[in-house]
Amino acid sequence: MSSDPHSHGHGHSHYHDAHEAIVSDDAPGYYEIMETAVRELLIAKGLITANDIRHQIEVLDSRTPALGAAVVARAWTDPAFKGRLLENGRAGCEEMGISFYDDTQLIVLENTESVHNLIVCTLCSCYPRPVLGLPPDWYKLKPYRARAVIEPRKVLAEFGTIIPDDVEVRVSDSTAVIRYLVLPRRPAGTEGCTEEQLAALVTRDAMIGVIPVTLNDGAAQ
Amino acid sequence: MDTSALSAIRPALFERPSFTVGDRVRVSKRAPIGHYRVPIYLRGIAGSIVRVIEPAFVDNEEEGYGRNAGNKRHYYRVAFAMPDLWPDYAGSPNDELQIEIIETWLEQI
Amino acid sequence: MSVEDFVSRLPNDIGGAAAGPVDRVEHELEPWEKRCHALADVLDFRKLINTEEKRKGVEALGESLIGKLPYYERWIVAFANIGFTKGFFTPTELAEKMAEVEARTADHPKPL
Structure with a gap:
């Protein structure tokens, strides 16, 4: 084995650069x-199985x-659900069938006026x-x-995103x-929308809190 | 039935949370070597308990040393005023930081 | 930074540090990166290496490596180091296995 980490696959580590494919x-x-x-080695020693890995990849892909968008749309349309979700985020998601595979709890933070x-x-x-999948690179990098x-x-x-001075910005740092x-x-002008139509408006970044939900650019991310 | 048995129950050490919502607390200023999960920017800063996280969880810092069945203690959601954390904070004075902190790091004020 | 900070401040504890603008970069995970993530979860589920041991293993790489190595590269190096310490495998076994994998996959894109 070469001791030079750059002798193989050296393009793999370049995704830090935003503009490089x-x-x-x-x-x-x-x-x-x-x-x-x-x-x-871990499989050969009987500590894990190949199926463990395959199965967990399926979990991650699912x-x-x-999922988060569906939770948000339900909260927007069902006040009783929203109450339960804010009381216990994990239980609220589990109520919708979203399991928590990683032993974490969830606090849902409501944006208001x-x-x-x-x-x-x-x-x-x-x-x-469990509810958003894996984070984007910028969330994991130093500047953010x-x-x-x-x-x-x-x-x-x-x-x-410009937040007016009379609105409190509340940052939550997750460490534990x-x-x-x-x-x-919920954006204005969505009064007639179905839960499904609402979910299509909710982006990943809005659930991180870096952008609002708007009517214009839904929701691939 | 003897109801005095119920009222005589004594919880064990660390079974009940030590703090309650509204308590003012200070993050310990200690700087241990090894592993920690309380960012340095919070050390020595005063904040308020806004939520007691139930149930108690395994101490993350002990877990880092492989003690999967390590001690369980309560975590608290604690709110800090941004200007208390950062003297030159440029946003609104009402801005806040909230974070979960395990009991071992909190001191009653 | 004081000399005490060399040992009492973890290299990944960067809240409040000076840094440049947020570049909204993201990429679709490569298959090996996703496998590495799945491996992390499985190691936790099987009570072999818990999430906190993994975080501590990444911190143990030190500031300069943490700054240079990308995300899943840090994880797999941490897992290798923790695996040696816990006796899951020896450095020699890993070196030999890596040579075998390299030889096996040299002419093929993407091992699995």
Whole structure:
């Protein structure tokens, strides 16, 4: 094995650069080989099974922001559900059939006329994975993690979100067993929408709290 | 039935939370070596308990050393005023930071 | 930074640190990255390496490596180091297995 980590797959580590495409080399890279080797050794020693990994990949693939969006749309249309969700976020999601595979609790943070919530993990990358899937890279990188707690309004402005001075910005830093999900404000003009139509408006970034939900640009993310 | 048995129940050490909503607390200023889950920017800062997290959970910092069945203690959601954390804070003075902190790091004011 | 901070401040504890603008970068996970994430979860479920041990293992890489290595690269190195400590495998076993995987996959894109 070469000791030079850059001799293989060296394009893999370049996704820190926003504008560089992700290149897949022909041969796997050093760390990809390490992943395969660690996994195969653990399987060979009977500590884990190949099926454990396959199954967990399916679990991860089944968790997307569409789940969080469904929770938000239900909360917007069912006040009793919203009450239960704000009381116990995990139980509210479980009520909709969204299981929590990772032993975390969930606090749902409601945006109102007077409070705007923003979530971050300054110590690592805690994120409500059971309801949103895996976090985007920017959430895991230093600028967001370092600055969201000290200058949240500037960070929000970089996402195009300007919060008036009379609205409190409330940053939640997740460090322990608790994860957060922002319940965005329901946009005006959606009175006639069905729950499904509402869910289609709710973006991942709105549930992190960096942008509002708007009527115009729904919802692929 | 003897109802005095119910009223005589004594909870064990650490079974009940030590703090309640509205309590003013200060994050311990200690700086241990090893592993921690309370960011340095909070050390020594005063805040208010806004929520007691039930039930108690395993202490993350002990878990870091492989003690999966380590001690359980209560976590609290604590609110801090941004200007208390950052003297030069540029946003609104009403802005807040909220975070969960395990009991071992909190001191009653 | 005082000398005490060298040992009492974790390298990944960066709340409030100076940093540049947020670049809204994201990428679709590569298959090995997703496998690495699944591996992390399975190690936790099987009570082999819990999430907090993984975080501590990443912190143990130190500030300079944390700054240079991308996300899942940090995880897999942490898992290897913790695996040695817990006796799951030895450095020699991992080196030999990596050589085997490399030889096996040299002509094929993407091992599985």
